[in-house]
Amino acid sequence: MEPDRTLAYRWRNGTLQPIEFPQPVRLDQLLGIDRQKAILVQNTRQFVEGRPANHALLTGSRGTGKSSVVKALLNEFGEQGLRLIEVPGHQLTDLPDIVAPLRERRERFVLYVDDFSVQANDPALTALKTALDGGIEEPPDNVLIYATSNRRHLMPEFQSENDEYRWHGDELHPGESSEEKISLSERFGLWLSFQPFSQQQYLDAVHLHLARLGVDSLDEDGIKAALRWALARASRSGRVAQQFARDWAGRRG
Template identity: 60%
Template sequence: MTNKTTDLALFLARVEQTLDRLDAWLPAPVTPPDWSSAIAFRWLRRGAQARLEAITHPHLIRVEDLQDVSDQVARLDANTRQFVRGRPANNALLTGARGTGKSSLVKAMLDRYHAKGLRLIEVDKQDLMDLPDIVELVRGRKERFVLFCDDLSFEDAEPAYKALKSVLDGSLAAVPDNVIIYATSNRRHLMPEYHAENLQARNVDGEIHLGEATEEKVSLSERFGLWLSFYPFSQDAYLDIVHHWLREFGLNDAKIEKARTEALQWALGRGSRSGRVAWQFARDYAGRHGGGTKR
Protein backbone atom coordinates (compact mmCIF):
# COMPACT_ATOMS: atom_id res chain seq x y z
CA MET A 1 0.00 0.00 0.00
CA THR A 2 2.83 2.35 0.82
CA ASN A 3 4.51 1.75 -2.56
CA LYS A 4 1.25 2.36 -4.40
CA THR A 5 0.72 5.60 -2.51
CA THR A 6 4.25 6.73 -3.35
CA ASP A 7 3.81 5.86 -7.02
CA LEU A 8 0.53 7.76 -7.14
CA ALA A 9 2.12 10.78 -5.53
CA LEU A 10 4.97 10.73 -8.05
CA PHE A 11 2.51 10.38 -10.91
CA LEU A 12 0.43 13.31 -9.71
CA ALA A 13 3.58 15.39 -9.28
CA ARG A 14 4.56 14.69 -12.89
CA VAL A 15 1.07 15.58 -14.09
CA GLU A 16 1.23 18.86 -12.18
CA GLN A 17 4.63 19.68 -13.71
CA THR A 18 3.30 18.91 -17.19
CA LEU A 19 0.26 21.13 -16.66
CA ASP A 20 2.52 23.94 -15.43
CA ARG A 21 4.55 23.70 -18.63
CA LEU A 22 1.39 23.71 -20.73
CA ASP A 23 0.11 26.79 -18.90
CA ALA A 24 3.23 28.66 -19.98
CA TRP A 25 2.34 28.00 -23.62
CA LEU A 26 -1.38 28.63 -23.46
CA PRO A 27 -2.48 32.18 -24.34
CA ALA A 28 -3.49 34.18 -21.30
CA PRO A 29 -6.52 36.51 -21.43
CA VAL A 30 -5.51 40.00 -22.53
CA THR A 31 -6.19 42.63 -19.90
CA PRO A 32 -7.53 45.86 -21.42
CA PRO A 33 -5.21 48.83 -20.89
CA ASP A 34 -6.11 52.09 -19.20
CA TRP A 35 -7.67 53.66 -22.27
CA SER A 36 -7.43 57.13 -20.76
CA SER A 37 -3.65 56.88 -20.35
CA ALA A 38 -2.73 57.46 -24.01
CA ILE A 39 -4.03 58.15 -27.51
CA ALA A 40 -1.79 55.53 -29.15
CA PHE A 41 -1.04 51.93 -28.26
CA ARG A 42 1.22 49.14 -29.46
CA TRP A 43 0.25 45.46 -29.60
CA LEU A 44 3.05 43.37 -28.11
CA ARG A 45 3.32 39.60 -28.11
CA ARG A 46 5.96 37.61 -26.25
CA GLY A 47 5.35 33.91 -26.78
CA ALA A 48 1.90 33.10 -25.44
CA GLN A 49 1.53 36.43 -23.67
CA ALA A 50 0.12 39.48 -25.43
CA ARG A 51 -0.87 42.96 -24.30
CA LEU A 52 -1.66 46.45 -25.47
CA GLU A 53 1.06 48.85 -24.36
CA ALA A 54 0.31 52.56 -24.09
CA ILE A 55 2.59 54.84 -26.10
CA THR A 56 2.81 57.77 -23.73
CA HIS A 57 4.80 60.00 -26.08
CA PRO A 58 3.63 59.23 -29.64
CA HIS A 59 5.39 60.80 -32.62
CA LEU A 60 2.73 63.17 -33.88
CA ILE A 61 3.02 65.21 -37.06
CA ARG A 62 1.00 68.24 -38.06
CA VAL A 63 -0.88 68.05 -41.33
CA GLU A 64 0.67 71.42 -42.19
CA ASP A 65 4.12 69.79 -42.18
CA LEU A 66 3.21 67.43 -45.02
CA GLN A 67 4.35 69.08 -48.22
CA ASP A 68 3.48 68.28 -51.87
CA VAL A 69 1.01 65.50 -50.97
CA SER A 70 -2.08 67.68 -50.71
CA ASP A 71 -4.35 65.32 -52.66
CA GLN A 72 -3.42 62.34 -50.48
CA VAL A 73 -3.91 64.46 -47.36
CA ALA A 74 -7.35 65.63 -48.48
CA ARG A 75 -8.58 62.12 -49.29
CA LEU A 76 -7.37 60.43 -46.10
CA ASP A 77 -8.54 63.39 -44.02
CA ALA A 78 -12.05 63.11 -45.49
CA ASN A 79 -12.11 59.36 -44.82
CA THR A 80 -10.88 59.80 -41.24
CA ARG A 81 -13.33 62.61 -40.57
CA GLN A 82 -16.19 60.36 -41.67
CA PHE A 83 -14.87 57.63 -39.39
CA VAL A 84 -14.64 59.74 -36.22
CA ARG A 85 -18.14 61.07 -36.87
CA GLY A 86 -19.49 57.53 -36.89
CA ARG A 87 -20.21 57.54 -40.61
CA PRO A 88 -19.21 54.83 -43.12
CA ALA A 89 -15.51 54.94 -44.02
CA ASN A 90 -13.03 52.72 -45.84
CA ASN A 91 -9.93 50.83 -44.83
CA ALA A 92 -6.99 52.60 -46.49
CA LEU A 93 -3.84 51.34 -48.21
CA LEU A 94 -1.06 53.90 -48.71
CA THR A 95 1.55 52.69 -51.18
CA GLY A 96 4.51 54.10 -53.05
CA ALA A 97 8.06 55.31 -52.83
CA ARG A 98 9.89 55.22 -49.52
CA GLY A 99 10.13 58.37 -47.45
CA THR A 100 7.29 60.18 -49.22
CA GLY A 101 4.99 60.63 -46.22
CA LYS A 102 2.82 57.52 -46.01
CA SER A 103 3.37 56.81 -42.30
CA SER A 104 3.55 60.52 -41.51
CA LEU A 105 0.09 61.04 -42.98
CA VAL A 106 -1.42 58.40 -40.68
CA LYS A 107 0.28 60.02 -37.67
CA ALA A 108 -1.03 63.39 -38.80
CA MET A 109 -4.58 62.04 -38.70
CA LEU A 110 -4.05 61.02 -35.08
CA ASP A 111 -2.71 64.48 -34.29
CA ARG A 112 -5.73 66.13 -35.92
CA TYR A 113 -8.50 63.91 -34.56
CA HIS A 114 -7.41 62.44 -31.23
CA ALA A 115 -9.40 65.12 -29.39
CA LYS A 116 -12.49 63.77 -31.18
CA GLY A 117 -11.90 60.24 -29.92
CA LEU A 118 -9.53 58.82 -32.54
CA ARG A 119 -7.05 56.27 -31.18
CA LEU A 120 -4.27 54.38 -32.96
CA ILE A 121 -3.10 50.81 -32.32
CA GLU A 122 0.15 49.85 -34.04
CA VAL A 123 0.34 46.19 -35.07
CA ASP A 124 3.51 44.62 -36.47
CA LYS A 125 3.25 42.23 -39.38
CA GLN A 126 4.26 39.22 -37.30
CA ASP A 127 1.34 39.92 -34.95
CA LEU A 128 -1.38 40.18 -37.57
CA MET A 129 -2.63 36.74 -36.55
CA ASP A 130 -3.87 38.49 -33.40
CA LEU A 131 -6.09 40.94 -35.27
CA PRO A 132 -9.32 39.15 -34.27
CA ASP A 133 -8.27 39.37 -30.61
CA ILE A 134 -7.52 43.09 -30.93
CA VAL A 135 -10.85 43.71 -32.61
CA GLU A 136 -12.71 41.97 -29.79
CA LEU A 137 -10.74 43.95 -27.20
CA VAL A 138 -12.00 47.29 -28.54
CA ARG A 139 -15.48 46.18 -29.57
CA GLY A 140 -18.09 48.36 -27.89
CA ARG A 141 -15.67 51.11 -26.86
CA LYS A 142 -16.75 54.71 -27.47
CA GLU A 143 -13.38 55.59 -29.06
CA ARG A 144 -12.67 55.13 -32.76
CA PHE A 145 -9.65 52.88 -33.42
CA VAL A 146 -7.26 52.87 -36.36
CA LEU A 147 -5.31 49.61 -36.53
CA PHE A 148 -2.05 50.79 -38.09
CA CYS A 149 0.11 48.32 -40.03
CA ASP A 150 3.26 50.11 -41.16
CA ASP A 151 5.63 49.05 -43.96
CA LEU A 152 3.53 46.03 -44.77
CA SER A 153 4.55 43.36 -47.26
CA PHE A 154 4.22 39.61 -47.43
CA GLU A 155 6.11 36.73 -48.91
CA ASP A 156 4.22 33.88 -50.50
CA ALA A 157 2.14 31.69 -48.17
CA GLU A 158 2.63 33.77 -45.01
CA PRO A 159 -0.19 33.02 -42.53
CA ALA A 160 -0.45 36.69 -41.53
CA TYR A 161 -1.55 37.45 -45.10
CA LYS A 162 -4.72 35.41 -44.75
CA ALA A 163 -5.36 36.78 -41.25
CA LEU A 164 -5.39 40.34 -42.56
CA LYS A 165 -7.46 39.32 -45.57
CA SER A 166 -10.05 37.73 -43.31
CA VAL A 167 -10.40 40.72 -41.00
CA LEU A 168 -10.64 43.16 -43.91
CA ASP A 169 -13.46 41.31 -45.59
CA GLY A 170 -14.27 37.66 -45.48
CA SER A 171 -14.57 36.55 -41.88
CA LEU A 172 -17.96 35.42 -40.61
CA ALA A 173 -17.49 37.66 -37.55
CA ALA A 174 -18.36 41.27 -38.32
CA VAL A 175 -15.75 43.95 -37.62
CA PRO A 176 -17.27 46.64 -35.36
CA ASP A 177 -17.84 50.07 -36.82
CA ASN A 178 -15.36 51.66 -34.38
CA VAL A 179 -12.42 49.87 -36.06
CA ILE A 180 -10.66 50.70 -39.32
CA ILE A 181 -7.35 49.56 -40.81
CA TYR A 182 -4.73 51.88 -42.29
CA ALA A 183 -1.71 50.15 -43.85
CA THR A 184 1.39 51.44 -45.63
CA SER A 185 3.52 49.51 -48.09
CA ASN A 186 6.10 49.94 -50.82
CA ARG A 187 4.20 47.29 -52.80
CA ARG A 188 0.86 48.11 -54.34
CA HIS A 189 -0.44 44.57 -53.93
CA LEU A 190 1.53 43.87 -50.70
CA MET A 191 3.18 40.75 -52.15
CA PRO A 192 6.05 40.13 -54.60
CA GLU A 193 5.05 39.94 -58.24
CA TYR A 194 6.93 37.83 -60.79
CA HIS A 195 7.21 38.08 -64.54
CA ALA A 196 6.11 34.47 -64.93
CA GLU A 197 2.74 35.31 -63.39
CA ASN A 198 1.97 37.61 -66.31
CA LEU A 199 2.29 34.64 -68.65
CA GLN A 200 -0.70 33.04 -66.92
CA ALA A 201 -3.04 35.78 -68.16
CA ARG A 202 -5.63 34.70 -70.74
CA ASN A 203 -7.46 36.60 -73.44
CA VAL A 204 -11.11 35.53 -73.58
CA ASP A 205 -13.33 37.32 -76.09
CA GLY A 206 -11.16 40.41 -75.87
CA GLU A 207 -11.14 40.45 -72.04
CA ILE A 208 -7.95 39.87 -70.06
CA HIS A 209 -8.27 37.32 -67.26
CA LEU A 210 -5.43 37.29 -64.76
CA GLY A 211 -3.73 34.11 -63.63
CA GLU A 212 -4.64 32.56 -60.27
CA ALA A 213 -1.44 33.73 -58.56
CA THR A 214 -2.03 37.33 -59.61
CA GLU A 215 -5.71 37.16 -58.68
CA GLU A 216 -4.77 36.00 -55.16
CA LYS A 217 -2.41 38.93 -54.69
CA VAL A 218 -4.81 41.52 -56.05
CA SER A 219 -7.61 40.17 -53.85
CA LEU A 220 -5.93 41.45 -50.66
CA SER A 221 -5.28 45.00 -51.84
CA GLU A 222 -8.80 45.17 -53.27
CA ARG A 223 -10.18 44.71 -49.77
CA PHE A 224 -8.94 48.22 -48.98
CA GLY A 225 -11.62 50.61 -50.16
CA LEU A 226 -9.27 53.60 -50.33
CA TRP A 227 -5.98 53.48 -52.25
CA LEU A 228 -3.53 56.35 -51.96
CA SER A 229 -0.40 56.39 -54.11
CA PHE A 230 2.78 58.31 -53.25
CA TYR A 231 5.42 59.18 -55.84
CA PRO A 232 9.08 60.28 -55.76
CA PHE A 233 9.44 64.04 -55.42
CA SER A 234 10.75 66.27 -58.16
CA GLN A 235 13.77 68.46 -57.44
CA ASP A 236 11.60 71.52 -56.89
CA ALA A 237 9.27 69.64 -54.56
CA TYR A 238 12.22 68.27 -52.60
CA LEU A 239 13.65 71.79 -52.19
CA ASP A 240 10.25 73.09 -51.09
CA ILE A 241 10.24 70.51 -48.30
CA VAL A 242 13.81 71.41 -47.30
CA HIS A 243 12.86 75.10 -47.13
CA HIS A 244 9.78 74.31 -45.06
CA TRP A 245 11.76 72.43 -42.43
CA LEU A 246 14.56 75.00 -42.33
CA ARG A 247 11.95 77.67 -41.62
CA GLU A 248 10.55 75.42 -38.89
CA PHE A 249 14.04 75.25 -37.39
CA GLY A 250 14.11 79.03 -37.29
CA LEU A 251 16.62 79.83 -40.05
CA ASN A 252 16.27 83.10 -41.95
CA ASP A 253 15.73 83.39 -45.70
CA ALA A 254 19.40 84.12 -46.43
CA LYS A 255 20.60 80.92 -44.76
CA ILE A 256 17.81 78.93 -46.39
CA GLU A 257 18.79 80.15 -49.84
CA LYS A 258 22.43 79.19 -49.23
CA ALA A 259 21.32 75.67 -48.33
CA ARG A 260 20.14 74.86 -51.88
CA THR A 261 23.38 73.40 -53.24
CA GLU A 262 24.10 71.38 -50.09
CA ALA A 263 20.54 70.06 -50.08
CA LEU A 264 20.88 68.77 -53.64
CA GLN A 265 24.25 67.20 -52.86
CA TRP A 266 22.76 65.54 -49.79
CA ALA A 267 19.96 64.00 -51.87
CA LEU A 268 22.45 62.86 -54.52
CA GLY A 269 24.52 61.14 -51.86
CA ARG A 270 21.47 59.37 -50.48
CA GLY A 271 20.17 58.43 -53.91
CA SER A 272 16.72 59.77 -53.09
CA ARG A 273 14.73 63.02 -53.10
CA SER A 274 12.18 62.12 -50.47
CA GLY A 275 10.50 63.94 -47.64
CA ARG A 276 12.50 61.88 -45.16
CA VAL A 277 15.80 62.84 -46.80
CA ALA A 278 14.73 66.52 -46.82
CA TRP A 279 13.93 66.33 -43.10
CA GLN A 280 17.25 64.69 -42.31
CA PHE A 281 19.18 67.29 -44.29
CA ALA A 282 17.29 70.15 -42.59
CA ARG A 283 18.16 68.77 -39.15
CA ASP A 284 21.83 68.52 -40.06
CA TYR A 285 22.00 71.93 -41.73
CA ALA A 286 20.08 73.70 -38.98
CA GLY A 287 22.32 72.13 -36.36
CA ARG A 288 25.42 73.42 -38.15
CA HIS A 289 24.03 76.91 -38.80
CA GLY A 290 22.48 77.89 -35.50
CA GLY A 291 18.94 76.64 -35.95
CA GLY A 292 16.84 75.87 -32.93
CA THR A 293 14.49 72.99 -32.19
CA LYS A 294 11.48 72.62 -34.47
CA ARG A 295 8.68 74.98 -33.60
Protein backbone atom coordinates in the same frame (compact mmCIF):
# COMPACT_ATOMS: atom_id res chain seq x y z
CA MET B 1 -17.33 53.23 -20.26
CA GLU B 2 -15.20 56.37 -19.93
CA PRO B 3 -12.84 57.12 -22.83
CA ASP B 4 -9.13 56.46 -22.35
CA ARG B 5 -6.97 59.59 -22.67
CA THR B 6 -4.07 57.60 -24.15
CA LEU B 7 -3.87 58.47 -27.85
CA ALA B 8 -1.62 55.72 -29.19
CA TYR B 9 -0.67 52.14 -28.43
CA ARG B 10 1.52 49.42 -29.85
CA TRP B 11 0.71 45.73 -29.89
CA ARG B 12 3.63 43.83 -28.38
CA ASN B 13 3.93 40.44 -26.71
CA GLY B 14 0.20 39.92 -26.72
CA THR B 15 -0.74 43.19 -25.01
CA LEU B 16 -1.63 46.76 -25.90
CA GLN B 17 1.17 48.96 -24.62
CA PRO B 18 0.47 52.72 -24.27
CA ILE B 19 2.80 55.04 -26.19
CA GLU B 20 3.57 57.90 -23.84
CA PHE B 21 5.08 60.25 -26.43
CA PRO B 22 3.43 59.92 -29.86
CA GLN B 23 5.19 61.74 -32.69
CA PRO B 24 3.83 65.32 -32.87
CA VAL B 25 3.29 65.29 -36.63
CA ARG B 26 0.83 67.85 -38.02
CA LEU B 27 -0.94 67.71 -41.35
CA ASP B 28 0.28 71.19 -42.35
CA GLN B 29 3.88 69.95 -42.05
CA LEU B 30 3.36 67.46 -44.88
CA LEU B 31 3.93 68.99 -48.33
CA GLY B 32 3.33 67.65 -51.82
CA ILE B 33 0.53 65.25 -50.83
CA ASP B 34 -2.47 67.59 -50.58
CA ARG B 35 -4.82 65.31 -52.53
CA GLN B 36 -3.92 62.24 -50.48
CA LYS B 37 -4.25 64.19 -47.23
CA ALA B 38 -7.67 65.52 -48.15
CA ILE B 39 -9.04 62.08 -49.03
CA LEU B 40 -7.67 60.36 -45.93
CA VAL B 41 -8.80 63.20 -43.64
CA GLN B 42 -12.33 63.01 -45.06
CA ASN B 43 -12.44 59.23 -44.59
CA THR B 44 -11.17 59.58 -41.02
CA ARG B 45 -13.64 62.37 -40.25
CA GLN B 46 -16.48 60.10 -41.36
CA PHE B 47 -15.08 57.38 -39.10
CA VAL B 48 -14.76 59.47 -35.93
CA GLU B 49 -18.25 60.90 -36.50
CA GLY B 50 -19.70 57.39 -36.58
CA ARG B 51 -20.45 57.42 -40.31
CA PRO B 52 -19.43 54.68 -42.78
CA ALA B 53 -15.74 54.75 -43.72
CA ASN B 54 -13.24 52.52 -45.50
CA HIS B 55 -10.04 50.68 -44.65
CA ALA B 56 -7.15 52.47 -46.37
CA LEU B 57 -4.03 51.29 -48.20
CA LEU B 58 -1.26 53.85 -48.78
CA THR B 59 1.32 52.76 -51.33
CA GLY B 60 4.17 54.33 -53.25
CA SER B 61 7.65 55.70 -53.02
CA ARG B 62 9.59 55.58 -49.79
CA GLY B 63 9.77 58.69 -47.65
CA THR B 64 6.88 60.51 -49.32
CA GLY B 65 4.66 60.84 -46.24
CA LYS B 66 2.61 57.62 -46.12
CA SER B 67 3.38 56.90 -42.48
CA SER B 68 3.52 60.54 -41.43
CA VAL B 69 0.02 61.35 -42.67
CA VAL B 70 -1.43 58.48 -40.61
CA LYS B 71 0.41 59.67 -37.49
CA ALA B 72 -0.74 63.25 -38.12
CA LEU B 73 -4.36 62.13 -37.88
CA LEU B 74 -3.93 61.88 -34.11
CA ASN B 75 -3.30 65.62 -33.84
CA GLU B 76 -6.30 66.28 -36.06
CA PHE B 77 -8.83 63.93 -34.48
CA GLY B 78 -7.44 62.81 -31.12
CA GLU B 79 -9.75 65.14 -29.20
CA GLN B 80 -12.69 63.66 -31.09
CA GLY B 81 -11.91 60.16 -29.89
CA LEU B 82 -9.51 58.80 -32.51
CA ARG B 83 -6.91 56.35 -31.22
CA LEU B 84 -4.00 54.75 -33.11
CA ILE B 85 -2.73 51.21 -32.51
CA GLU B 86 0.53 50.22 -34.20
CA VAL B 87 0.47 46.55 -35.22
CA PRO B 88 3.58 44.88 -36.73
CA GLY B 89 2.76 43.12 -39.97
CA HIS B 90 4.01 39.75 -38.73
CA GLN B 91 1.61 39.93 -35.78
CA LEU B 92 -1.55 40.36 -37.83
CA THR B 93 -2.47 36.82 -36.83
CA ASP B 94 -3.28 38.39 -33.44
CA LEU B 95 -5.98 40.62 -34.95
CA PRO B 96 -8.90 38.82 -33.24
CA ASP B 97 -7.19 39.30 -29.85
CA ILE B 98 -6.42 42.94 -30.61
CA VAL B 99 -9.93 43.81 -31.75
CA ALA B 100 -11.96 41.91 -29.14
CA PRO B 101 -11.47 44.34 -26.22
CA LEU B 102 -12.01 47.38 -28.48
CA ARG B 103 -15.54 46.51 -29.57
CA GLU B 104 -17.27 48.05 -26.55
CA ARG B 105 -15.05 51.13 -26.31
CA ARG B 106 -16.37 54.60 -27.09
CA GLU B 107 -13.17 55.59 -28.91
CA ARG B 108 -12.57 55.04 -32.63
CA PHE B 109 -9.49 52.91 -33.33
CA VAL B 110 -7.26 52.85 -36.40
CA LEU B 111 -5.01 49.79 -36.56
CA TYR B 112 -1.85 51.10 -38.18
CA VAL B 113 0.25 48.55 -40.11
CA ASP B 114 3.41 50.24 -41.37
CA ASP B 115 5.59 49.10 -44.28
CA PHE B 116 3.53 45.96 -44.77
CA SER B 117 4.59 43.20 -47.15
CA VAL B 118 3.57 39.57 -47.01
CA GLN B 119 4.44 36.31 -48.74
CA ALA B 120 1.72 34.25 -50.40
CA ASN B 121 1.90 31.52 -47.74
CA ASP B 122 2.15 33.84 -44.73
CA PRO B 123 -0.56 33.28 -42.06
CA ALA B 124 -0.77 37.06 -41.73
CA LEU B 125 -2.25 37.14 -45.24
CA THR B 126 -5.27 35.09 -44.20
CA ALA B 127 -5.70 37.10 -41.00
CA LEU B 128 -5.67 40.38 -42.91
CA LYS B 129 -8.16 39.15 -45.52
CA THR B 130 -10.51 38.04 -42.75
CA ALA B 131 -10.20 41.37 -40.94
CA LEU B 132 -10.87 43.36 -44.11
CA ASP B 133 -13.74 41.30 -45.48
CA GLY B 134 -15.10 39.91 -42.23
CA GLY B 135 -15.42 36.29 -41.20
CA ILE B 136 -18.31 34.73 -39.34
CA GLU B 137 -18.10 37.39 -36.64
CA GLU B 138 -19.42 40.85 -37.45
CA PRO B 139 -16.46 43.30 -37.44
CA PRO B 140 -16.73 46.19 -34.95
CA ASP B 141 -17.73 49.54 -36.43
CA ASN B 142 -15.17 51.42 -34.30
CA VAL B 143 -12.09 49.78 -35.86
CA LEU B 144 -10.43 50.51 -39.23
CA ILE B 145 -7.15 49.32 -40.73
CA TYR B 146 -4.74 51.81 -42.33
CA ALA B 147 -1.75 50.07 -43.93
CA THR B 148 1.29 51.51 -45.71
CA SER B 149 3.45 49.62 -48.17
CA ASN B 150 6.11 50.23 -50.79
CA ARG B 151 4.54 47.37 -52.75
CA ARG B 152 1.47 48.17 -54.81
CA HIS B 153 -0.16 44.79 -54.16
CA LEU B 154 1.48 44.09 -50.76
CA MET B 155 3.19 40.92 -52.00
CA PRO B 156 6.35 40.38 -54.08
CA GLU B 157 5.81 40.23 -57.83
CA PHE B 158 7.84 37.87 -59.98
CA GLN B 159 8.69 37.79 -63.68
CA SER B 160 7.33 34.24 -63.95
CA GLU B 161 3.84 35.56 -63.24
CA ASN B 162 3.82 37.19 -66.70
CA ASP B 163 3.62 33.69 -68.18
CA GLU B 164 0.24 33.19 -66.47
CA TYR B 165 -1.46 36.01 -68.39
CA ARG B 166 -3.91 34.75 -71.04
CA TRP B 167 -5.82 36.36 -73.88
CA HIS B 168 -9.61 35.95 -73.90
CA GLY B 169 -10.71 37.45 -77.17
CA ASP B 170 -9.34 40.99 -77.14
CA GLU B 171 -8.92 41.08 -73.35
CA LEU B 172 -5.79 40.21 -71.39
CA HIS B 173 -6.50 38.44 -68.09
CA PRO B 174 -4.00 37.93 -65.24
CA GLY B 175 -3.20 34.49 -63.89
CA GLU B 176 -4.07 33.07 -60.48
CA SER B 177 -0.95 34.43 -58.73
CA SER B 178 -1.57 37.97 -59.91
CA GLU B 179 -5.29 37.73 -59.18
CA GLU B 180 -4.58 36.74 -55.58
CA LYS B 181 -2.32 39.76 -55.07
CA ILE B 182 -4.77 42.16 -56.69
CA SER B 183 -7.64 40.76 -54.63
CA LEU B 184 -5.80 41.51 -51.39
CA SER B 185 -5.18 45.17 -52.17
CA GLU B 186 -8.72 45.56 -53.51
CA ARG B 187 -10.10 44.60 -50.11
CA PHE B 188 -9.09 48.09 -48.98
CA GLY B 189 -11.91 50.46 -49.90
CA LEU B 190 -9.54 53.42 -50.06
CA TRP B 191 -6.33 53.18 -52.08
CA LEU B 192 -3.95 56.16 -52.12
CA SER B 193 -0.78 56.33 -54.21
CA PHE B 194 2.21 58.50 -53.22
CA GLN B 195 4.55 59.62 -56.01
CA PRO B 196 8.23 60.71 -55.84
CA PHE B 197 8.75 64.42 -55.15
CA SER B 198 9.67 66.83 -57.89
CA GLN B 199 12.79 68.93 -57.31
CA GLN B 200 10.69 71.92 -56.23
CA GLN B 201 8.57 69.83 -53.85
CA TYR B 202 11.76 68.48 -52.31
CA LEU B 203 13.21 71.98 -51.84
CA ASP B 204 9.92 73.20 -50.37
CA ALA B 205 10.14 70.39 -47.83
CA VAL B 206 13.75 71.32 -47.05
CA HIS B 207 12.73 74.94 -46.33
CA LEU B 208 9.86 73.76 -44.13
CA HIS B 209 12.05 71.50 -42.00
CA LEU B 210 14.77 74.15 -41.74
CA ALA B 211 12.20 76.70 -40.55
CA ARG B 212 11.09 74.28 -37.83
CA LEU B 213 14.74 74.07 -36.74
CA GLY B 214 15.13 77.85 -36.62
CA VAL B 215 16.85 78.38 -39.97
CA ASP B 216 14.96 81.10 -41.83
CA SER B 217 16.49 80.82 -45.29
CA LEU B 218 18.75 78.76 -47.52
CA ASP B 219 21.26 80.49 -49.80
CA GLU B 220 22.37 79.30 -53.23
CA ASP B 221 25.15 77.16 -51.77
CA GLY B 222 22.63 75.59 -49.39
CA ILE B 223 20.26 74.76 -52.24
CA LYS B 224 23.09 73.08 -54.14
CA ALA B 225 24.01 71.14 -51.00
CA ALA B 226 20.39 70.02 -50.57
CA LEU B 227 20.26 68.78 -54.17
CA ARG B 228 23.58 66.93 -53.79
CA TRP B 229 22.24 65.34 -50.59
CA ALA B 230 19.21 64.00 -52.47
CA LEU B 231 21.33 62.87 -55.43
CA ALA B 232 23.64 60.89 -53.14
CA ARG B 233 20.61 59.04 -51.74
CA ALA B 234 18.93 58.61 -55.13
CA SER B 235 15.73 59.96 -53.60
CA ARG B 236 13.84 63.24 -53.35
CA SER B 237 11.36 62.82 -50.52
CA GLY B 238 10.14 64.42 -47.34
CA ARG B 239 12.28 62.06 -45.29
CA VAL B 240 15.46 62.95 -47.19
CA ALA B 241 14.57 66.66 -46.90
CA GLN B 242 14.21 66.31 -43.13
CA GLN B 243 17.54 64.48 -42.87
CA PHE B 244 19.32 67.20 -44.85
CA ALA B 245 17.72 69.94 -42.73
CA ARG B 246 18.96 68.29 -39.53
CA ASP B 247 22.47 68.04 -40.92
CA TRP B 248 22.50 71.61 -42.28
CA ALA B 249 21.06 73.17 -39.13
CA GLY B 250 23.23 71.06 -36.85
CA ARG B 251 26.46 72.03 -38.61
CA ARG B 252 25.56 75.70 -38.23
CA GLY B 253 24.62 75.51 -34.59
